Amino acid sequence: MEKEIIYNPHVSVDCVVFGFDGEKLKVLLIERTIDEQNELYNDKKLPGSIILAEEDLDDAASRVLNELTGLKNIYLSQFRSFGGPDRTKDPRDILWLENTMQLKIGRIVTVAYVALIKIDRKLQVLRDNTQVNWYDLNELSGMHLAFDHAEIIRKGLEYIRHNLDIEPHLLFELLPRKFTLSQLRALYDTVHETRSDVRNFQKKVAQWPYVVALEEMEKGVPHRAARLYKYKK
Amino acid sequence: MEKEIIYNPHVSVDCVVFGFDGEKLKVLLIERTIDEQNELYNDKKLPGSIILAEEDLDDAASRVLNELTGLKNIYLSQFRSFGGPDRTKDPRDILWLENTMQLKIGRIVTVAYVALIKIDRKLQVLRDNTQVNWYDLNELSGMHLAFDHAEIIRKGLEYIRHNLDIEPHLLFELLPRKFTLSQLRALYDTVHETRSDVRNFQKKVAQWPYVVALEEMEKGVPHRAARLYKYKK
DNA sequence: TTATTTTATTGTAATTTATACAATAAGTAA
DNA sequence: TTACTTATTGTATAAATTACAATAAAATAA
Secondary structure: OOOOOOEEEEEEEEEEEEEEOOOOEEEEEEEEEEEEOOEEEEEEEOOEEEEEOOOOHHHHHHHHHHHHHOOOOOOOEEEEEEOOOOOOOOHHHHHHHHHHHOOOOOOOEEEEEEEEOOOOOOOOOOOOOOOEEEEEOOHHHHOOEOOOHHHHHHHHHHHHHHHHOOOHHHHHHOOOOEEOHHHHHHHHHHHHOOOOOHHHHHHHHHOOOOEEEEEEEOOOOOOOOOEEEEEOO | OOOOOOEEEEEEEEEEEEEEOOOOEEEEEEEEEEEEOOEEEEEEEOOEEEEEOOOOHHHHHHHHHHHHHOOOOOOOEEEEEEOOOOOOOOHHHHHHHHHHHOOOOOOOEEEEEEEEOOOOOOOOOOOOOOOEEEEEOOHHHHOOEOOOHHHHHHHHHHHHHHHHOOOHHHHHHHOOOEEOHHHHHHHHHHHHOOOOOHHHHHHHHHOOOOEEEEEEEOOOOOOOOOEEEEEOO
8 A cells, every 4th residue: 555645845956066068157947838728828946845744854855866867876965045035036946846735725935956967868768748858058048937946046047156166076077988088177167257277277187087088089079189187086 | 104025034144253363263153043842953154044035135234234233344255155955954943044044945055254343343133132252263163053064154355365475465454453463473374274383483573564563462361461563455 | 589490472494385377189071 | 271169277466365473561469
């Protein structure tokens, strides 16, 4: 006999998942469709949902991310909670909540998590009617995002910028397993909003013991191939 | 006619307030007394409480801190939420919650804030039966703290250590308005867990434009008086 | 008064780290 | 062979960090 699923409709988790396409940072959003008086609206939102009654916050974040994107074993860091009483006041958001959750929903405080993942990880939709996709951070300004998700993304970005200074290791979550120093530099400059000098950057990396050169070279590029490197804890 | 006060019994805020006594970091705790079958237990807890139904998290933190300690205009930073389903399972904690709140309480997710304040600020108890006091961080290990407040304090300390590297300005919240360089150095070394060299430290401070020397000297010390400095944004 | 005690204040040399700057090498494509 | 594109590498200078100890100033005790 199955255990009944009991939700805690007062608290949710949301996951801000970043990826890097070689040039820009991208964020993972899912599509939601709202049937408002037989008019279909199309929206984007962060992967997130209310938590279960007897579930830890970290567990909820992993579970919800998996259910909505298929991603497993993702390192999620809680970075902030959002709880303005008005964040669940938009009629469209209320409609969607009550349709999907089948619950009367009042105010929801959400606990937000960030993750950095390789952009080529397979995404599989586990629920009908949802699409998962990567979006450019610039595109977002012209997009309608659910709830206060635009703000959550902004704060999440702030958080990783802040924390990659202290934990450079996290950077490598965003790169392919084998990468060139150009790719690493492009990523580094993107998150730090800098334009570092090639020579100085290579000197800096040479001092990072966790970046090791491989014998292998890049392939299929229409110019001189670069050496590949890997990250070693 | 007074507005009825409606609580949101699913979410609380807790404030970790640090002070510096010249040697050590201290944390502000309030006393709680529990009447368990006519036996009185004495406990310590962080200033915190459940939020109101229509109240922003930041507002709740300010309000609750003020109600429990009399402190006003405190700069509070949200640093983490705690939501393990077991955090409100201790019978003594449940008893206390139901007595003070006059509500059936289930699981509570708490949003934690930190603040740094001058240790000589006046604390006034605004509710009967509560005492507010500074406690040494070392003392805590031998003390029974409510809920998961020991963990919250630990994480709060981690957070400020982490953040004072980036925002040295926050340090001055912990010092008197006029301070000596010895005091500043003692504080600096305490939060960074270092023992910095006197000369090198003075050189470092000389480069901080926001630390300015006053004409005034320290008074009432049984040895050579040191120059006083102040912080200027 | 003088000596003693305590803390405050200050400089220099050596090392490490960060910055500015451009020429050559190795491939691909025409 | 040439043109094109990106990869790779070194040196000089400036800035920041570290190591290290003697003297000055005030209060107290003799």
